[in-house]
Amino acid sequence: MSVSELLGRVSTELNDIAAQVERLHPLVSAQSGQLAANDLHYAQALQSFDYIEQKLRCLAGYLDDLSAGAAPGWQIDPHAALAAITLSDLASRLSGQNSSSLSAAPSGDFELF
Template sequence: MSELLGRVSIELVDIAAQVERLHPLVSAQSGQLAAGDPHYAQALQSFDHIEQKLRCLASYLNDLGAAAAPGWRLEPHAALAAITLSDLASRLAGQNSEPLRSASPGDFELF
């Protein structure tokens, strides 16, 4: 259980980092829009709040995993079937031990 919660925590940290890397893009577009549109300013604040919540959830799950009893087991395979991104499912299952890597500038992945 501890290991599974740790893997989920790592994924959440990675998503939070990806959201954080989008801040400059969103901020660059916000100039006059934020000043004239309170809904846009709220959307920017929500974007930042999403990142903060992801980091908090990651920390929470990591701490739960660290506090879990050593013998506590959970069979995650049925739940993993609901994960439609194969690379994410592999990492959560512990089958892919490669560290998460961010794309180089200019790289993109088509899906």
């Protein structure tokens, strides 16, 4: 696989995660009014939440720029590294497989924390 293609795929995944974090902002903000005013740790946690989104977007942009600058001939074998990805749909997207071609296996347990 070309290095440019792989970097682009990782960049896309990071942008998707950042968008998911951004969609959670209203949920977190709805609880923040009184708690943030009274609890310094809660206010810092809210700031950290926003900072995570910003970092994800910055890393995605960084990888996207690296992808654009990578020489077309640069190749990499991602299979060994993909073995460490425990989320099958993520591994599928990073490897270039169509997610719809995956079997409809159960995705795992749901755990509230």
